[in-house]
Amino acid sequence: MKIRLDNVVKTFETFRAVHGVSLDIESGELVALLGPSGSGKTTILRMVAGLEYADGGAIYFGDENATDIPVRERGVGFVFQHYALFPHMTVGENIAFGMKVSKVKRSPQAIAERVKELLDLVQLGGLKDRFPGQISGGQRQRVALARALAVDPRVLLLDEPFGALDANVRRDLRRWLRKIHDELGITTIFVTHDQEEALDLADRVVILDKGKIVQEGTPEAVCRTPANAFVMNFLGDANRLDADIRGGKAYVDDIAFEASGVADGGGQILFRPADVTWREHGHGIAARILRVIDRPDSRRVLAMTGSGQPVEFDTAPEFPHRKGEQGFIDIRRPRVYATA
Amino acid sequence: MRRRVLPGLPLALGITLVYVGIIVVLPLAALVFKAASLGPEDYWRIISSDRAFASYRVTVLCALAATVFNLFFGLSLAWVLVRYRFPGRRLVDALVDLPFALPTAVAGIALTTLFATNGWFGGPLSLIGIKVAYTPLGIIVAMSFTSIPFIVRTVQPVLEELDPALEEAGQTLGASDLSIFVSVILPLLTPALLAGVSLSFARSLGEFGAIIFIAGNQPFSTEITALLAFIRLEEYDYPASAAIASVMLLTAFVMLTITNLMQARALRYTARG
Numbered sequence: 001m002k003i004r005l006d007n008v009v010k011t012f013e014t015f016r017a018v019h020g021v022s023l024d025i026e027s028g029e030l031v032a033l034l035g036p037s038g039s040g041k042t043t044i045l046r047m048v049a050g051l052e053y054a055d056g057g058a059i060y061f062g063d064e065n066a067t068d069i070p071v072r073e074r075g076v077g078f079v080f081q082h083y084a085l086f087p088h089m090t091v092g093e094n095i096a097f098g099m100k101v102s103k104v105k106r107s108p109q110a111i112a113e114r115v116k117e118l119l120d121l122v123q124l125g126g127l128k129d130r131f132p133g134q135i136s137g138g139q140r141q142r143v144a145l146a147r148a149l150a151v152d153p154r155v156l157l158l159d160e161p162f163g164a165l166d167a168n169v170r171r172d173l174r175r176w177l178r179k180i181h182d183e184l185g186i187t188t189i190f191v192t193h194d195q196e197e198a199l200d201l202a203d204r205v206v207i208l209d210k211g212k213i214v215q216e217g218t219p220e221a222v223c224r225t226p227a228n229a230f231v232m233n234f235l236g237d238a239n240r241l242d243a244d245i246r247g248g249k250a251y252v253d254d255i256a257f258e259a260s261g262v263a264d265g266g267g268q269i270l271f272r273p274a275d276v277t278w279r280e281h282g283h284g285i286a287a288r289i290l291r292v293i294d295r296p297d298s299r300r301v302l303a304m305t306g307s308g309q310p311v312e313f314d315t316a317p318e319f320p321h322r323k324g325e326q327g328f329i330d331i332r333r334p335r336v337y338a339t340a
Numbered sequence: 341m342r343r344r345v346l347p348g349l350p351l352a353l354g355i356t357l358v359y360v361g362i363i364v365v366l367p368l369a370a371l372v373f374k375a376a377s378l379g380p381e382d383y384w385r386i387i388s389s390d391r392a393f394a395s396y397r398v399t400v401l402c403a404l405a406a407t408v409f410n411l412f413f414g415l416s417l418a419w420v421l422v423r424y425r426f427p428g429r430r431l432v433d434a435l436v437d438l439p440f441a442l443p444t445a446v447a448g449i450a451l452t453t454l455f456a457t458n459g460w461f462g463g464p465l466s467l468i469g470i471k472v473a474y475t476p477l478g479i480i481v482a483m484s485f486t487s488i489p490f491i492v493r494t495v496q497p498v499l500e501e502l503d504p505a506l507e508e509a510g511q512t513l514g515a516s517d518l519s520i521f522v523s524v525i526l527p528l529l530t531p532a533l534l535a536g537v538s539l540s541f542a543r544s545l546g547e548f549g550a551i552i553f554i555a556g557n558q559p560f561s562t563e564i565t566a567l568l569a570f571i572r573l574e575e576y577d578y579p580a581s582a583a584i585a586s587v588m589l590l591t592a593f594v595m596l597t598i599t600n601l602m603q604a605r606a607l608r609y610t611a612r613g
Contacts, residue, residue: 049512050512051508051511051512071508071511071512072511072512072513072514072515072516073514074512076512077512078508078509078512080505080508080509082503082505084503084505084506084508084509085509086506086509086523086524087528087609087610088527088528088609089609097510097513097515097523098513098514098515101510101513101514101515101516101519101523102514103514131609131610133609133610147509147513148512148513150513151513151514
């Protein structure tokens with residue numbers, strides 16, 4: 001099912017949560033809504049589900065205007081951050097719930113068969129008669145997914161689905177969700193504030209800030225060509241140096257960087273800690289090492305440029321230099337932006 | 341013995357048990373002892389007299405009616421207090437506790453004044469042929485009044501803690517509001533409702549002060565068991581009074597046992613396995 005958001009607006013009392021968001025999601029796509037808290041990502045997801053009503057704009061499911069269709073008739077599967085399993089029902093009863101209350105009457109045998117099928121799909125075959133309180137967080141989230149899938153939704157919506165789980169379980173579930181998505185081919189939107197999760201899982205990432213879309217594209221596109229400093233910072237560790245932009249060049253301490261298309265005036269260059277080479281002599285921005293931090297697979301160096309701006313970069317574990325040494329930093333793949 | 345973070349467990353346990361013994365067990369034992377001083381025949385004769393039976397009947401039936409009324413009204417009161425924001429909500433919330441704070445005799449006098457045939461409520465009601473004061477209906481009113489906070493106060497916190505996502509999950513799965521209420525909310529409220537109902541019923545069985553003013557206290561029709569025990573007491577017939585009281589004690593005990601079992605059943609999903 002193709003989904004289209006057309007200039008959707010949502011205001012809570014005085015706070016405007018979503019400012020005119022337009023978005024097209026292709027049938028069968030797996031899309032991540034990525035943003036910090038308060039960016040409106042969950043509100044957008046809830047509007048697609050029908051759990052919130054849009055104050056303006058429209059939401060289309062295929063060619064049908066779904067804006068005013070109540071949630072229970074919208075045919076979405078929703079997975080909540082804290083699972084929202086019915087605690088007094090067994091795993092099997094939770095999964096069967098949607099089928100039991102459905103207008104489409106199914107026989108008890110048909111429901112039982114479908115429950116079994118879904119339990120196999122989420123690899124929880126033996127847990128049918130357990131209560132949610134008796135299984136682990138990761139298992140609960142898989143039950144929640146099975147329950148959402150049981151009603152054959154047109155769209156699957158997941159709100160921070162792995163937010164409450166620990167790191168290892170998260171990674172496993174993420175890969176597993178991707179596999180299920182590829183098997184079923186259902187249009188899926190999920191919300192996360194974890195960029196790693198979004199990049200790992202999604203076909204396309206939509207990055208939001210303060211209720212607006214700041215960039216959308218494949219993980220590759222958003223990683224390689226961040227649209228602005230916010231995206232660059234949000235996607236991962238980034239260094240920021242103030243720069244002067246003159247005639248398509250950005251100058252930091254007299255070192256020039258390519259900056260075609262950026263207006264003259266105040267600017268900034270951003271770069272990843274992995275994109276720095278330390279040189280004892282030669283070309284680069286003069287800097288002094290303040291501290292060296294050891295990590296299992298690298299050394300993180302904290303340095304200060306000649307003009308007093310902090311820089312962090314990663315080097316090989318064999319990096320021989322120490323606190324107090326002077327040298328030059330050579331930056332690869334810098335991104336230049338005008339100061340907002 | 342395992343080391344504990346908090347000191348003084350044996351002392352605290354000892355004091356608590358002694359207090360429970362003195363405050364709860366000892367009076368009840370004295371009651372049973374006093375009743376037992378009657379021979380089995382006398383005991384049976386007293387507790388099965390027509391007048392005593394009539395009092396059990398009116399007490400239990402009125403307590404049942406009052407509890408059923410409180411179950412619905414208390415639940416909806418708790419629901420409104422938790423789910424809606426309206427001016428005066430805090431005031432209503434505070435008023436719920438009033439029946440606990442008010443001396444029951446004051447409640448009884450106030451209710452009698454209101455429901456007497458010349459009272460604010462009693463007047464209009466008598467015009468349509470409903471008499472409340474000095475009838476079993478008055479007993480029900482007094483019982484409901486004094487025991488409604490039990491239901492509200494046991495249900496309210498559970499309702500507040502109920503995750504709104506559960507209802508939203510129900511909606512996304514296509515359930516109607518009614519089926520969400522019946523299959524999701526109500527089962528989760530059941531343990532609290534049972535606790536509230538059993539407390540409310542027990543309180544209604546034992547209520548005395550509020551009822552004797554409004555009931556009229558006619559033997560065989562509006563005389564409650566607690567009053568009958570009191571009358572025997574005033575006649576210095578302590579064993580008879582204790583015998584009647586022991587019936588009330590047994591009833592309350594059986595009732596609490598049943599509701600506890602029902603509660604355990606309703607909560608079985610919380611068992612860790």
